Amino acid sequence: xxxxxxxxxxxxIIWESLVQEGVEVVFGYPGGTILPTYDALNQYRDKVHxxxxxxxxxATHMADGYARSSGKVGVxxxxxxxxxxxxxxxxxxxxxxxxxxxxxxxxxxSNVIGSDAFQExxxxxxxxxxxxHSYLVTDIKDLASTIREAFFVAxxxxxxxxxxxxxxxxxxxxxxxxxxxDPINLPGYHLPKETxxxxxxxxxxxxxxxxxxxxxxxxxxxxxxxxKEVMDIAEKASIPIATTLLGIGGVPESHPLVLxxxxxHGESWVNxxxxxxxxxxxxxxxxxxxxTGTLKTYxxxxxxxxxxxxxxxxxxxxxxxxxxxxxxxxxxxxxYPRIELSKKVDWxxxxxSWHKDSQSRDIxxxxxxxxxxxxxIREIWKGTNGKALIVSDVGQHQMLEAQYYQHDEPRTLLTSxxxxxxxxxxxxxxxxxxxxxxxxxxxxxxxxxIQMMLMELATAMQENANIxxxxxxxxxxxxxxxxxxxxxxxxxxxxxxSSPDYVKLAEAYSISAYRVNTLENIIPTMKKAQNExxxxxxxxxxxxxxxxxxxxxxxxxxxxxxxRPYPENGQTNxxxxxxx
Amino acid sequence: xxxxxxxxxxxxxxxxxxxxxxxxxxxxNIESLSVGKSETPGVSRMTIVANEPDSHKRGNLYFNLxxxxxxxxVKDVSSLPCISRETILVKMTIGPEQLNDLNDVIKKFxxxxxxxxxxxxxVEAMDEESVINKMIEAFQPFEITEIMRTGKIxxxxxxxxxxxxxxxxxxxxxxxxxxxxxxxxxx
Numbered sequence: 001x002x003x004x005x006x007x008x009x010x011x012x013i014i015w016e017s018l019v020q021e022g023v024e025v026v027f028g029y030p031g032g033t034i035l036p037t038y039d040a041l042n043q044y045r046d047k048v049h050x051x052x053x054x055x056x057x058x059a060t061h062m063a064d065g066y067a068r069s070s071g072k073v074g075v076x077x078x079x080x081x082x083x084x085x086x087x088x089x090x091x092x093x094x095x096x097x098x099x100x101x102x103x104x105x106x107x108x109x110s111n112v113i114g115s116d117a118f119q120e121x122x123x124x125x126x127x128x129x130x131x132x133h134s135y136l137v138t139d140i141k142d143l144a145s146t147i148r149e150a151f152f153v154a155x156x157x158x159x160x161x162x163x164x165x166x167x168x169x170x171x172x173x174x175x176x177x178x179x180x181x182d183p184i185n186l187p188g189y190h191l192p193k194e195t196x197x198x199x200x201x202x203x204x205x206x207x208x209x210x211x212x213x214x215x216x217x218x219x220x221x222x223x224x225x226x227x228k229e230v231m232d233i234a235e236k237a238s239i240p241i242a243t244t245l246l247g248i249g250g251v252p253e254s255h256p257l258v259l260x261x262x263x264x265h266g267e268s269w270v271n272x273x274x275x276x277x278x279x280x281x282x283x284x285x286x287x288x289x290x291x292t293g294t295l296k297t298y299x300x301x302x303x304x305x306x307x308x309x310x311x312x313x314x315x316x317x318x319x320x321x322x323x324x325x326x327x328x329x330x331x332x333x334x335x336y337p338r339i340e341l342s343k344k345v346d347w348x349x350x351x352x353s354w355h356k357d358s359q360s361r362d363i364x365x366x367x368x369x370x371x372x373x374x375x376x377i378r379e380i381w382k383g384t385n386g387k388a389l390i391v392s393d394v395g396q397h398q399m400l401e402a403q404y405y406q407h408d409e410p411r412t413l414l415t416s417x418x419x420x421x422x423x424x425x426x427x428x429x430x431x432x433x434x435x436x437x438x439x440x441x442x443x444x445x446x447x448x449x450i451q452m453m454l455m456e457l458a459t460a461m462q463e464n465a466n467i468x469x470x471x472x473x474x475x476x477x478x479x480x481x482x483x484x485x486x487x488x489x490x491x492x493x494x495x496x497x498s499s500p501d502y503v504k505l506a507e508a509y510s511i512s513a514y515r516v517n518t519l520e521n522i523i524p525t526m527k528k529a530q531n532e533x534x535x536x537x538x539x540x541x542x543x544x545x546x547x548x549x550x551x552x553x554x555x556x557x558x559x560x561x562x563x564r565p566y567p568e569n570g571q572t573n574x575x576x577x578x579x580x
Numbered sequence: 581x582x583x584x585x586x587x588x589x590x591x592x593x594x595x596x597x598x599x600x601x602x603x604x605x606x607x608x609n610i611e612s613l614s615v616g617k618s619e620t621p622g623v624s625r626m627t628i629v630a631n632e633p634d635s636h637k638r639g640n641l642y643f644n645l646x647x648x649x650x651x652x653x654v655k656d657v658s659s660l661p662c663i664s665r666e667t668i669l670v671k672m673t674i675g676p677e678q679l680n681d682l683n684d685v686i687k688k689f690x691x692x693x694x695x696x697x698x699x700x701x702x703v704e705a706m707d708e709e710s711v712i713n714k715m716i717e718a719f720q721p722f723e724i725t726e727i728m729r730t731g732k733i734x735x736x737x738x739x740x741x742x743x744x745x746x747x748x749x750x751x752x753x754x755x756x757x758x759x760x761x762x763x764x765x766x767x
Binding site: 011132314 | 590594595597598601605636639640644646647649650651652653715716758
């Protein structure tokens, strides 16, 4: 920290504070009330890379993607009014998925706040329900400390988005810049205390007594960096692990104890294991309705332990027997020595028998004239040796990705789980590309989702972002069509959706693009895309009426899933596939 | 059963908005909320009365309040010994022939007349919510034209829980989530 007196403008203080926080890249869009800050950016070009986005929502998703892949705080900048309101969807996406981002917005000058001035919106108020906290800076003396507090709140505890709204006049004023290193003084910000001994022992006793336990691993496993701790306990006591959508990658999916994703589109053996369990150990997950099905019949015979850093998540949806309000990794490390070695042969065999039945139904084995979405995902898995960073969007392709791309490393799947924000993937991947500079990045996106944030193709081109965009095009808003087919007698209302010629469109952006119709062409075309430095796009034309199974319809229990049909041609090739 | 929460909040712009927004967003029913400065500069004290019959939603409301960055501490005093009070102003139109009846009611409830004119009479009272409700019943024979209630304020009996930083931790201990705590909400 620079101890000599330094008089800076508010605009300079913003950049200087970001530098102090270790920020190297920001995603933003200039405008009237943030002009002073953009003017000052020119002095900080050597320290901070600014990515000009094409829509402020894109900026928030980029910051989010950067944050999810790096574990650091992502930063988005926008102007007041429409610039700020465009960021709301991104903030909502980030809060539901506990992603640390700081959004900085310009605000109309202090003396006209409240007058409906040009491009004025009360974004501090509007952001309340979609942020961890929001600030309106009213005095330049508070500016640096507010930004510091915002980063602290965003990254600590349960991470989440924080908004800092800064009126234009405050950006223009000057004051002495001091970036404090004192402890943050937030009397109302409560992080968990030490877990008490009796809870740890009760935890261990419950695990040691269980015959049919299942670990439910959520996003908290990644956020708490507790991947090893979860595996250690699972291996010691032979506990199978089911993951949530956002928990994917927290534990290696090729590990024999890792069952896969649970919930609405979880594999049948995963959901059966949960329903049949006598103990659920919920680790950093929140019993979302998409993972529980109806609560009335949810895992009826199990005791439940819930470890979460956010006390308000505990007993919210599912009442538990032991609540542990704590950092997951810390608790698991303390519990580990108290866990007894155990094999649980019967339980694991039971799960395995369910597994075998399901495999024979696998859609991968279906021979079809047309490409099937699942096959495309499986080929992408093979073609990337299972090692890519995948950023999936929202819809059928998202669930197929979760089912058919096996993730063995943490932070290799980014997706909008809680909010289900269509359009998330392209900007999030651009954001992640600023952290994952050496890893192959694939966007897996539907023809509906890509069209929600198409404008960010320009950002990908401008930044020469090293991303491969795989559009799974079935000509429908596939997941909604699936629901219409199953629950609305196939009355397709507004789900058929047309697309531009993606190859020509990509060419217009100087992005190399390919179209694939056959299984054999997937890997060779991927190779071409992989050899490109910078963005590339592949459009996969797939079967229009493909469905995602298994599926637990809304309002029924996890065990009452619709299974995949057995393949009509009787092909039951159950050979385990491995990445080449 | 109604839930009474005494809440210490930072006295900053928009805090009331955040608390109110939480109730809306989480779909909790709020009965009353009263707020004023506390004995400590920069800290306000709120009494919130929620009407949430579902036991585990009550616990959830508690932790959601505590999660707000500007909320320093929350104490659920629903089943603790407390003094609780509500102030009410009632405007009525009283005919001369009703004056004696009004005085009887006022005496019975310890209320007092604070304004009397040809067009209206204003009565003030302060008491527990249940007594206030009975008093309003008793006013029914008169023509009530306006009622203004402050909402409940409550204070725990016994020693004061100061809000210096040490004591905040002590209070948090008091609040920490234990199986006992869950049981408390399942009653």
